[in-house]
Amino acid sequence: MNYYDEVTAFLGNWGRFQKILFFILCASVIPNGLGVLSVVFIVDNPKHHCSIPDVNLTEDWLQAIIPIEVVNGVEEQSRCSRYRLDEVLDLWAKGFAPGDVNLTQLQQEPCVDGWTYSKDIYHSTLVTEFDLVCSDQWKQPFTSTIYFVGVFIGSFFCGQFSDRFGRKPVFFITLGIQTLFTFLQVFSTSWEMYSVLMFFSGLGQIANYASAFVLGAEVFCGKVRTVYTTAGVCLGFSTGYMLLPLFAYFIRQWRFLVLAIALPGAVVIPLWWITPESPRWLLSQGRVEEAEAIIKKAADMNKVKAPSVIFKNYKAEENTDKKRPRQYTVIDLYRNREMRLPSIILPLTWFTVALGYFGLSLNTSKLSTDPFLACFISAAVEVPAYITTWFVVKFFPRRPIIISFMLLGGAALLTIQAVPQSLPALSITLEMFGKFCFAVNSALAFPCTAEMYPTFIRNTAAGICSSSTRIGSSIAPFVFQLSVYFQFLPYIFLGSVSVASAIAVLFLPETFGHPLPETIDDMQKFERWRCSCTSQKNRSNPVDVLETKL
Structure with a gap:
């Protein structure tokens, strides 16, 4: 059996093929950053x-x-x-x-x-146009919840569809759904109509993000994969997020703002014709000729010579086994003993991360009299967070990373209640540090999940974990409604949940230093109940080297 990285090593790691695809996939995530938190301005509640x-x-x-x-x-x-x-x-x-x-x-x-x-900040929002105040104030956070319910359903089915039909078609179809229904929101004549369109827009939101992540993780190799999975795709999202307050600052009417948010997605869709399918996925489906055609085209773009037959050993096995590859489902994640515990802990962990990340993000307009500046700071905090993620993933084990940032973020939020009212800047700083910690763990979510599961069910597992985060994001809009009972109750709640989740992560197996598993047997090699924080020369980072057997 040949390892995929060894077989395709002649391509190099950073040729013209990889550069173009890297740009395409990172650019495709910008509409996600623009759209997922646009409710901060569109559904803001002016005086x-x-x-x-x-x-x-x-x-x-x-x-x-x-x-x-x-x-x-x-x-x-x-x-x-x-x-x-x-x-x-x-x-x-x-x-x-x-x-x-x-x-x-x-x-x-x-x-x-x-x-x-008041028109001091906005000319119009969804709240002012449809009077979502007083007895109808519950519709403000519920609008975000409807959106995230759509994201949840899209994430749940995205992984299974992507494992069955391919990364590329699911990626572009969900991107098209997101763009189309975001554009249709411009013509909403009622809150109910807007909410329905928000739901369908959410179906494609994170679904195409997850597909883009897995597609890049399976195509790139070595250090390029490390940069892409820990920083590249996340920085693409934060770029869109930082553009959001800029758009909102110059566009104070919510319908025109929605139109501006929809346009970047329409620009990305034509890239279908130059985006390849994942060769790894094609090989897992027995479509060797198509996988070889993509690798040979990549070789031409990189100006290197490809072997006449690339996946020799795989072809030999394919000729002796004509059976159709088995299609795995969510049930398999909990039926197998090796996958059962991670499939319980990881969704719970990423639920907590999403609850904190989106809860703090949606609260940014309340932090300052200038919501545009507050939102930009909240987005800018993610840039060092993702750079930090790239560094720690490369050199440190997974469990202590996740646990440390969960404890630090939880402690920062729990400390806010002790800050005197005369020091509002300190409270904001602690909240932004909590957001920083949640952003680090949100960036760790997909790489750690990808390292935990075999290729044949990896995207399904990523979809389940992503779905659990959508449950958290659906609840997040209501977290800061708890302040009507006690001003600091939202921070106490988020901080406590974060600390509790840090304890649960102790029971996860350690994947650092192991190649990505290709089979269930590979998962048995993971370290359990202990964490070695020192890297050894004979241990390779699984994000750097995917020893995927074909």
């Missing part, structure tokens, strides 16, 4: 209060008719009620000024005439 009809009242009474409430120790105008208009008009007609009466004794009424929204 508002009850509208006052055009009545004959003095300016003092127009200001006084809105009650004053104390929220988190700060006085502000009520957003959902006003003093009864008929009582105020009666007092005004009798010549009373607001200072002459005890306003708190007046009866209050809901905003029967609608709301007046």
